[in-house]
Amino acid sequence: ETGVTQSPTHLIKTRGQQVTLRCSSQSGHNTVSWYQQALGQGPQFIFQYYREEENGRGNFPPRFSGLQFPNYSSELNVNALELDDSALYLCASSPQGYEQYFGPGTRLTVT
Amino acid sequence: GIQVEQSPPDLILQEGANSTLRCNFSDSVNNLQWFHQNPWGQLINLFYIPSGTKQNGRLSATTVATERYSLLYISSSQTTDSGVYFCAVLNSGYSTLTFGKGTMLLVSP
Numbered sequence: 228e229t230g231v232t233q234s235p236t237h238l239i240k241t242r243g244q245q246v247t248l249r250c251s252s253q254s255g256h257n258t259v260s261w262y263q264q265a266l267g268q269g270p271q272f273i274f275q276y277y278r279e280e281e282n283g284r285g286n287f288p289p290r291f292s293g294l295q296f297p298n299y300s301s302e303l304n305v306n307a308l309e310l311d312d313s314a315l316y317l318c319a320s321s322p323q324g325y326e327q328y329f330g331p332g333t334r335l336t337v338t
Numbered sequence: 339g340i341q342v343e344q345s346p347p348d349l350i351l352q353e354g355a356n357s358t359l360r361c362n363f364s365d366s367v368n369n370l371q372w373f374h375q376n377p378w379g380q381l382i383n384l385f386y387i388p389s390g391t392k393q394n395g396r397l398s399a400t401t402v403a404t405e406r407y408s409l410l411y412i413s414s415s416q417t418t419d420s421g422v423y424f425c426a427v428l429n430s431g432y433s434t435l436t437f438g439k440g441t442m443l444l445v446s447p
Contacts, residue, residue, distance in 0.1 A: 270381075271437075275433050275434055282433055283433045285434065317379075317381065324428070325386075326386040327371065328383060329380070329381040
């Protein structure tokens with residue numbers, strides 16, 4: 228059984244650019260959640276997708292957007308990058324409402 | 339929204355010592371998970387424990403949902419136990435995990 232995978236591992240972008248992060252969910256999981264973890268903090272919920280529909284959103288601006296595909300993989304897109312967007316981005320998959328399993332994360336640096 | 343508080347924020351132990359980490363939450367929950375975050379950022383699932391007690395080797399956890407707290411016990415700690423331990427809860431009626439700020443554990447040889 229393949230666990231949750233994310234790509235890329237690391238990424239460096241310039242302020243104002245756009246970025247796309249990818250996540251492949253664990254087999255059999257129909258729900259994907261995205262979290263942002265700033266240095267020294269706990270992960271903060273960005274949004275969740277269930278069967279290709281957004282199913283909840285945290286306190287993040289609209290320039291954070293996402294997609295879920297029929298195979299339940301997902302993308303996180305961030306437009307107009309700001310320095311404060313530098314963080315570890317974590318993806319988690321789960322059967323809806325049950326235990327969440329996290330990928331290894333993508334570390335984004337905005338300069 | 340629901341508040342999750344973890345204590346202590348930092349903990350330093352000698353190898354072989356036991357410890358208890360606490361997680362308090364401000365509202366009823368459908369789900370509670372404990373994670374260990376390794377130095378590379380990977381969140382490793384330790385327990386899925388909305389209520390009751392579970393054990394896995396040297397680790398065990400207890401959640402008392404009616405009193406809104408959970409405890410993680412680490413016995414005979416090893417240097418590989420070092421890292422940040424997070425408690426996260428799934429609030430009733432919501433679909434997202436809310437994390438505490440974590441407990442940073444350092445186990446020295």
